[in-house]
Amino acid sequence: MAKGRKLLFFDIDDVIFPSTEFSNLARRNALNAMIELGLDADYERVARKLDEVIREKGSNYANHFDYLLEKLGVEREKRAKFVAGAVGAYHNTKASIQPYPDAPSALLKLREKYPLYVASEGIAVKQWDKLICMKLALLFQDAFVSEDLGVGKGPGFYRKIAGMVGVKASECVMVGDREEKDIAPARKAGWKAVRVRRKGAKYALGKSDADAEIRSLSELARVLESL
Numbered sequence: 001m002a003k004g005r006k007l008l009f010f011d012i013d014d015v016i017f018p019s020t021e022f023s024n025l026a027r028r029n030a031l032n033a034m035i036e037l038g039l040d041a042d043y044e045r046v047a048r049k050l051d052e053v054i055r056e057k058g059s060n061y062a063n064h065f066d067y068l069l070e071k072l073g074v075e076r077e078k079r080a081k082f083v084a085g086a087v088g089a090y091h092n093t094k095a096s097i098q099p100y101p102d103a104p105s106a107l108l109k110l111r112e113k114y115p116l117y118v119a120s121e122g123i124a125v126k127q128w129d130k131l132i133c134m135k136l137a138l139l140f141q142d143a144f145v146s147e148d149l150g151v152g153k154g155p156g157f158y159r160k161i162a163g164m165v166g167v168k169a170s171e172c173v174m175v176g177d178r179e180e181k182d183i184a185p186a187r188k189a190g191w192k193a194v195r196v197r198r199k200g201a202k203y204a205l206g207k208s209d210a211d212a213e214i215r216s217l218s219e220l221a222r223v224l225e226s227l
Contacts, residue, residue: 006224007167008110009119009144009191011176014201016103016217017130021200023059026093030065033089034082041072060123099134100198106217107139114224118143119161119174121153121181153181158189173227175220178203183210192227194220 013019031046039046046068053061053068061067065086069079110116117140120127124145131137144161151157162169169190176182176196183193187209195210196217212223 005167005171006114006227007117007165007172008114008220008224009117009161009172009174010140011174011178011182011196012118012120012127012130014177014198014203015175015196016099016107016136017097017134018100018198018201020202022093022097026090029089029093030086033085034065037081037085039069039072039074039082046072060126094133097130097133099136100217102216102218103134104136106220107136110217110221111139113221116140117161117165118145119153119158119176120144121146121157124148153185155185155188158186158191162189162191173224175217177201179206179208179210183208187211194223 010016027047027050031043031050035041035043035046049071050064050068053064053071057064057067065083066079069082070076074082107116118127118131120143122145124143124147127143127145128137131140131143142165144164146152146157149157149160151160158172158174159169162172170192172186172191174182174186174191174193176186176193177198179195183195186193192211195208195213197204197213197215199215211227214220214223
């Protein structure tokens with residue numbers, strides 16, 4: 001593969017964008033906003049309840065804060081103020097998002113040699129929104145998101161992408177942080193896979209069957225030559 005064509009496919013969260021760090025900050029700001037507006041609960045209790053909501057409903061659930069208030073026993077007619085405050089604080093935090101410091105320059109250099117794509121699980125509009133806010137959207141030829149493809153990140157997800165782009169599986173390299181979503185299924189589909197282990201990221205630890213591992217996208221060009 002070292003001598004053949006390579007197409008690079010990137011996950012976004014904790015690979016290009018510090019998702020773990022952002023989520024913690026945004027949720028903290030949202031909860032503090034509700035408390036400042038008069039929510040009768042201490043921060044630690046509200047934070048624990050929000051963690052329960054996210055585990056139960058998933059990170060892409062659209063009504064986290066309303067459901068949180070329900071679990072806290074807040075009457076329905078009193079929730080609007082708190083939800084509005086939380087959403088506003090969350091979006092104010094999102095307006096300042098930045099990619100990892102190494103990502104823009106690394107992607108620009110890689111783009112000179114390789115076609116770049118996004119391969120991500122989640123809601124398409126949210127994933128594009130991250131790329132646009134980070135001013136990185138134009139570096140990628142396209143973004144393949146599970147919502148649009150109608151299939152989660154298993155081997156079928158990667159096979160479908162290769163078919164849509166019209167390339168062989170052996171020409172594709174997945175760059176991601178999650179073993180069960182990015183690495184293992186991509187390799188089962190015949191792709192190469194590079195695992196990114198960002199310091200402090202949610203999925204930085206654990207064993208991996210990746211073809212290579214990196215801690216920064218600045219290391220990727222060198223690794224690709226040796227695959």
